[in-house]
Amino acid sequence: MSAGGQVAEVLPGSPAGLVARFQGERTASGPPTVGQANMIRCVLTDPPEHMNYRFVLNVPPGRTLGDVVTAAELLVSRHESLRTTFRDDLQHVAGEGELVIEVHESRGSADLADEVAARLQAVRFDPAGELPVRMAVTVNDGVPEHVVLIVTHTTVDAVGLGLMRAELGRLLLGEVPAPVTAPQPLDVAWAERNPASLKRAQAALTYWRTNLERIPRSTFTASVDDGDNDWLLPRLRVRSTRAARALGRIGTRTGVSRSAAVLAAYTLIAGLRAGQRTAVALAISANRFRPELREYVGPLAQDALVPIDLDEPTFDGVLRRARAATLAAYQNSRFDSDALVQIMEEVQRSRGVFFARDIVFNDMSVPGPGRRTGRIEEDGQDVRSHWLPDATMPTRTSVWVRTLEGEVDFTLWADPRCLPREDAEALGEGIARLLIEAAERDVPISEVSALTGVVPLERGPGWVTVDACWVHLAEVERLVRDAVGERPFRVTFEDGRLVCHLAGPVTPQEIHTACVGKLSGRMAAMTPHHYVVCDGAPASPDGWAALPVLDEGTGR
CATH class of the missing domain: 3.30.559.30 (Nonribosomal peptide synthetase, condensation domain)
Structure with a gap:
């Protein structure tokens, strides 16, 4: 494979680059591995800085841009994970294709490669429509200095990244790699079945x-919830x-x-x-x-x-x-x-x-x-x-x-x-x-x-242990209030259980579902264990027990 001299656009606002053409052993589709399936969800939802790996390698002295492109072609050709996309609950391995390598003139800047890496890492990958790898090279008067590689978590884990990094380093030296003997992801997926x-x-x-x-x-149970926490x-x-x-x-x-x-x-x-x-x-x-x-x-x-x-x-x-x-x-x-x-x-x-x-x-x-x-x-x-x-x-x-x-x-x-x-x-x-x-x-x-120097956290009134969990009664009340709206209620802690009395008409199942729906991110809250639906609301907080009961149960 030879270096491409073609120029292509990479991302909106980013520079043109060289084209590396890869050729694998097969074009194939199949189920994702459990590791891939786990990472696809995270890649789509978690911050890109967490899901995209990045590293920068020095280009060995005497190597040319053509050598960099050849190294990229070999790396992507050898590893199917670098040319795999995910659509319709399947992984799709491209047998051949092109990868654009951005080229940046450093003009002696020692920080440019890290800046390029940070910019490429911050952009979320599209698992369905984009190869899971981005590359760039910095040059000084046309001489390559650093190679930047960004791969997403659907491609490798931390150990796999170390293997890939070491291999790219050898390829940049011009070494001829031994054949890949480890299974490819598609082989692992079939073995998992x-x-x-x-x-x-x-x-x-x-x-x-x-x-x-x-x-x-x-x-670390505390009276906070995530809300819009960044x-x-x-x-x-x-x-x-x-x-x-x-x-x-x-x-x-x-x-x-x-x-x-x-x-x-x-x-x-x-x-x-x-x-x-x-x-x-x-x-x-x-x-x-x-x-x-x-x-x-x-x-x-x-x-x-x-x-x-x-x-x-x-x-x-x-x-x-x-x-x-x-x-x-x-x-x-x-x-x-x-x-x-x-x-x-x-x-x-x-x-x-x-x-x-x-x-x-x-x-x-x-x-x-x-x-x-x-x-x-x-x-x-x-x-x-x-x-x-x-x-x-x-x-x-x-x-x-x-x-x-x-x-x-x-x-x-x-x-x-x-x-x-x-x-x-x-x-x-x-x-x-x-x-x-x-x-x-x-x-x-x-x-x-x-x-x-780490001392136990002091917990004040209202903290109780329930089902092996620290719970703050005020947070349970806030959870229920957010779930029931204007409906009157009272939460008590009785014999190791949280009991909620509330005004009907409503079923324990409905109110429990509403409480569970509000649980996410609340560290100190727990839904009540038992719901008592009453006919109306009492005149005072202590009057719930005297009201007629319409329904009661766990709601589970």
Whole structure:
């Protein structure tokens, strides 16, 4: 394949570019993989900055624009995920086609490539009508300096992105790549439909339903709701070489992996702060357990539901719980995402709670020596942290791990409505400090607050625990008020249940449906467990029990 000299328009207002022509082994259509199906929904709804990956590579000295185009042609030709669109519930692999590569004259600007990458990343991909890849190259007097690649999450997960980045780097050097031996996404999709895979996927859904029916629906429960929240969150970057050494010693003593140990520290401190006996994390699982999928260039990541019981006297006990919980969660992290959404809606109605993404854990580190990048600072500090510019992330808190060997390096995102900056700093640094201390001894849970500076949240009057969840009675009343409009009602807490008396005519099913419809994003609310529909309204709040009852029930 040779470099195209053709010029074409890319996006409105963007410059012309070179044309890379790709030629794959097949043109084909078929069902999407479960990973692709999960990501299509997110690509269409979540902010593009979350769903579009970007990276910038230096062009090796002596390479030409023609070499860049040839590298792009080979990359897209080799990986069907880069030439796949999605229409009519199917994935469609293009056997051949063209990709326009933007060309920008840098005039010596060191920041131009990053600026181009940010602009291309900020535009949402159209999964049905657009190839899931964008490329650009910056040149100085016609000599290529940097290559920019943007791919959407329907194409790769974080591990797949690392594989793609490494391969493009080799192609830019002019290396001849070995044939692709990993399966293509269409092959994975058909394999997911064999009887054994379908059985595992069904077992995963059972695992999710069983846990969703019992776990707290929120960890950082607070009297706020999302409304029009733009999820622009502060970000704290935390780094510690000593914590990385500590992880090795913790693993030797307990058998817990580095990743699970960080997750255990994160959930423990968050749970202690929130007064929860069980903290629930959503860990983004790469799902690359089988050898044939380790070099797979496609999206395998899905949420793994990790409930960790914190009712232990020492941190080693929590570590053991975390190890068992993560193993079970990762084994049940490949599923039909549409079916899971249905299960979550059914559980939401039956429990009367909205499940919140309060603790999200994304370990993007690559284990093994020599895998870390960048300069590791040894300045005598146990833990270093600094605030990054705010960015969007639709979670209460989230930890994104860069490295765990040589240096622990992660970013904590924190919703300031639930975790003000001072508390977020204590949580982020506290994760590293707890790990450092745990390398020396089995830390009692009673000492964690003093060690980290994270103290339990004080909950005032009106807070009760119901069905493993913290609930604020005023928020329940506000939920019901928004659901019933002008209809008189009263909510009480009786024998561990929320009871709603209200004026008819209406059925318990109708009022429960209205309450469930208003649940989304309300962290401290829960629907009543029982509805008593009365004939009229009393003259005083205490008079509901004396009214004739027209109907009553759970509404479930």
